Amino acid sequence: MPLGERAGDKSESRYCGVETDFNDDMPHVLHFNLYSGSFDFVVAPLMDHSYRPSLVQKDALGSGVLPFAGSDLVLSPSQWSSHVVGKISSWIDLDSEDETLRIDSETTLKQEIAWASHLSLQACLLPAPKGTSCANYARCVNQILQGSNNMQLWLRVPLVKPDDDSMDAKSVALVDSWETWNSFRLLCEHHSQLSVALDILSTLPSPNSLGRWFGEPVRAAILHTDCFLTNSHGCPCLSKRHQSLITGFFNHSIQIIVSGNSVHPKASVDANDNSGTNSQRHPLRPYLDYIGYLYQRMDPLPEQERFELGYRDFLQSPLQPLMDNLEAQTYETFERDAVKYIQYQRAVSKALLDRVPDEEASVKTIVLMVVGAGRGPLVRASLQAAEETGRKLKVYAVEKNPNAVVTLHALVKLEGWEDTVTIVSSDMRHWSAPEKADILVSELLGSFGDNELSPECLDGAQRFLKQDGISIPSSYTSFLQPVTASKLYNDVKAHKDLVHFETAYVVKMHNVAKLAPTQPVFTFTHPKHSDKEINQRYKKLNFIIPNDTGSAMVHGFAGYFDATLYKDVHLGIEPSTATPNMFSWFAIFFPLRTPICVDPGSTLEVHFWRCCGSTKVWYEWCVASPASSPMHNSNGRSYWVGL
Numbered sequence: 001m002p003l004g005e006r007a008g009d010k011s012e013s014r015y016c017g018v019e020t021d022f023n024d025d026m027p028h029v030l031h032f033n034l035y036s037g038s039f040d041f042v043v044a045p046l047m048d049h050s051y052r053p054s055l056v057q058k059d060a061l062g063s064g065v066l067p068f069a070g071s072d073l074v075l076s077p078s079q080w081s082s083h084v085v086g087k088i089s090s091w092i093d094l095d096s097e098d099e100t101l102r103i104d105s106e107t108t109l110k111q112e113i114a115w116a117s118h119l120s121l122q123a124c125l126l127p128a129p130k131g132t133s134c135a136n137y138a139r140c141v142n143q144i145l146q147g148s149n150n151m152q153l154w155l156r157v158p159l160v161k162p163d164d165d166s167m168d169a170k171s172v173a174l175v176d177s178w179e180t181w182n183s184f185r186l187l188c189e190h191h192s193q194l195s196v197a198l199d200i201l202s203t204l205p206s207p208n209s210l211g212r213w214f215g216e217p218v219r220a221a222i223l224h225t226d227c228f229l230t231n232s233h234g235c236p237c238l239s240k241r242h243q244s245l246i247t248g249f250f251n252h253s254i255q256i257i258v259s260g261n262s263v264h265p266k267a268s269v270d271a272n273d274n275s276g277t278n279s280q281r282h283p284l285r286p287y288l289d290y291i292g293y294l295y296q297r298m299d300p301l302p303e304q305e306r307f308e309l310g311y312r313d314f315l316q317s318p319l320q321p322l323m324d325n326l327e328a329q330t331y332e333t334f335e336r337d338a339v340k341y342i343q344y345q346r347a348v349s350k351a352l353l354d355r356v357p358d359e360e361a362s363v364k365t366i367v368l369m370v371v372g373a374g375r376g377p378l379v380r381a382s383l384q385a386a387e388e389t390g391r392k393l394k395v396y397a398v399e400k401n402p403n404a405v406v407t408l409h410a411l412v413k414l415e416g417w418e419d420t421v422t423i424v425s426s427d428m429r430h431w432s433a434p435e436k437a438d439i440l441v442s443e444l445l446g447s448f449g450d451n452e453l454s455p456e457c458l459d460g461a462q463r464f465l466k467q468d469g470i471s472i473p474s475s476y477t478s479f480l481q482p483v484t485a486s487k488l489y490n491d492v493k494a495h496k497d498l499v500h501f502e503t504a505y506v507v508k509m510h511n512v513a514k515l516a517p518t519q520p521v522f523t524f525t526h527p528k529h530s531d532k533e534i535n536q537r538y539k540k541l542n543f544i545i546p547n548d549t550g551s552a553m554v555h556g557f558a559g560y561f562d563a564t565l566y567k568d569v570h571l572g573i574e575p576s577t578a579t580p581n582m583f584s585w586f587a588i589f590f591p592l593r594t595p596i597c598v599d600p601g602s603t604l605e606v607h608f609w610r611c612c613g614s615t616k617v618w619y620e621w622c623v624a625s626p627a628s629s630p631m632h633n634s635n636g637r638s639y640w641v642g643l
C-alpha cells in the first residue's frame, strides 16, 4: 500500500520497502512484511548467507550444482517483480586480496544477478564496495550491465562525508562516499541502469554535500532504525534535518527502505490490539507509519507544478520562432501565463505615465508598436495599460507568422479595436513603417534571453523607434550555473552522436544539483545607442564550488534569463529573482561532452561565446579548468538559430 496520498495530490504516491534477512520461505517473507507490515516491497537476500561457491561439492558428473535458492514457483511472476528487490550477498568482496574470496565473490554476484533476472526482478541492491579500490567490482558489474535486460542495479553507499564538522568519530576513517560512487560509475561509463541506494545514518553531512546527490541517479534511501529519535509518546521520529532530507527524497521520487531492528519496542504494541497477544504487529510498523506521516503532511504540489510533472527532466529542442512559424497550441500555452502579461501591462503603464504628463493625457496620442504580436496578448495588455492610465494609444501589431495574423484580425474585429489597432503582416526587420513609435513592445525572449534572436529582430525594429523612444524590454541578461544532471547527461548520451552533445535544450530541471550560484553572461540593451554595437559576445566565468560540497560532477550548465521590461518592472527565471508563478519558460541546459569532476573549493573556468553569421546565430562553449573540455559547437556545426 503506498504511503498514502500527499495532501490534495492524487497524482503521486510513494512506496516504502523493508530490508529483510534471508529466509527461503519467501511467501512468508512477503506475507509478514506486505500484509502484516503494510510495506510495499521487500529487499531480500536471494541466497543463504553461508553459501560459498568454492565450498559447493561438484556432483558426480562434475557439473556445477546450484543449491543457492528455492524455486521460482514459490511466488507468482508479478509478486517477484513488483514486491521483491534482490539483495546481493553482502559478504562479497570483488577487490579482495584473498583470491578465493575474490573469485567466490565474482561467481556469487553473477549467479545472483542471473537468478534475479530469471525472476524478472526490477532491481537488485549491490553491497557497498569494501575498500577504496573497486575496479574489479566495477568490471564485473559492467560486464553484467552490458548483457543485462532492464534490471536496475542499485549500488549501496553510506551517506557519509568526512572532514565535516558534523561527522562523528566512527566515520572519520571513511572516504566521502560520493567519491566511491563516482569512481564506480565512471568505470561503468555512466551506465543508465546503474544507480545509487544511500544508507542514511544518524549523522548527516553538510546541506551542500547532500545537495549533490539530487543530481545523481539515487533510487532508494535506506533508513536505519537507529537514525530515529523518540518522541514524547515513545514513538519513533526524525530530527529536523532528517525530516527535510526525507521530504527531499519524496520530491525526487526516491523510495524509502526501512532497515534494522526495532529500537522502539513500546511503539510496536498496537494501540488497537486489546487481546494482549499482539502477535501480528510488525515490529517496524511504527517507522513506516512515521514515514507515511511525513509524506502526507507535505504541502500539495501547486496545480501548475502538477501539470508540469511530465516535463520534469525531459529534453526539448528550443523554439525557433524566427525561422519557424509557431503553432496554435504553442501560442495557447504562452497565453495561459497571466503573470507575464501582468508584468508587461505594468511596464507599459509606467512608460505611458512617464511619456505623457496628466495635462496632456487627453490630447497626446502615443504610437505603440507590438513587434512579434503573435495572437495579440501584448496588444491587449497595452490597451489595458492605456485604459488604466487614461492615456490615448495608437497601436501597430507587427507579426511575421501569417497564421497568427489571421487570429489577430479576428481578435481586432471581435473586440472592436479597428480604430486603434493596425495589423501589419511583416517581418519587423523589413517593414517600412509609416511613422515612428514612441514605445516598442516585444517578447522575443528565449530561456537564455537572447537565444530566440531578440537582439537581431530589435536591431531591425529600432529603425522605426523615435530617437527618444522606449523599448520594452529595455534589457535582458542571460545567467549560467554548473549542474550535476546525470539523467539529462544520459538522455543526451543515448543519442550516440556529437550533435546532441553540442545542442542546448529547454528543460524543466528537477533531478539536478546546482553546484554554485548563477553568474550573468550576456546583456543586451534596447534601444542601442550606436550602430557599432555588435551582437557577438564572449564571457569567461569562474565558478567556485563551495568547500563543504565535496567533489562533484559537472554534466553541463543550467541557463536562465532576467529581463528589465521598464525601470523596476522585471520578468525572468533566474532562480534567485524569478518572477513568481510565471511558467512560460523552463531553464536551458548546455551539456558537456565529457562530464568534469570538480574538487571542493576549486574553480571551474568556463568560456561562452555568442557568434553571429549571415544566416545564423550560435553559441560555442568549453571548460578550461580544472580540465579542458573540447570546444563545443564550433562554427555552429551542431546547433544554431536561423536568422
Ligand SMILES: C[S@@+](CC[C@H](N)C(=O)[O-])C[C@H]1O[C@@H](n2cnc3c(N)ncnc32)[C@H](O)[C@@H]1O
Pocket (backbone or CB within 6 Å): 321, 322, 325, 326, 331, 334, 335, 371, 372, 373, 374, 375, 376, 377, 378, 398, 399, 400, 401, 404, 426, 427, 428, 429, 443, 444, 445, 457
Ligand atoms: C515568443 S512569441 C510571443 C508572441 C506574443 N507576443 C505573446 O506574448 O504571446 C514571439 C512572436 O514574435 C514573432 N516574431 C519573431 N520574429 C519576428 C520578426 N522578425 N518579425 C515579426 N514577428 C516576429 C513570432 O512569429 C511570434 O509570434
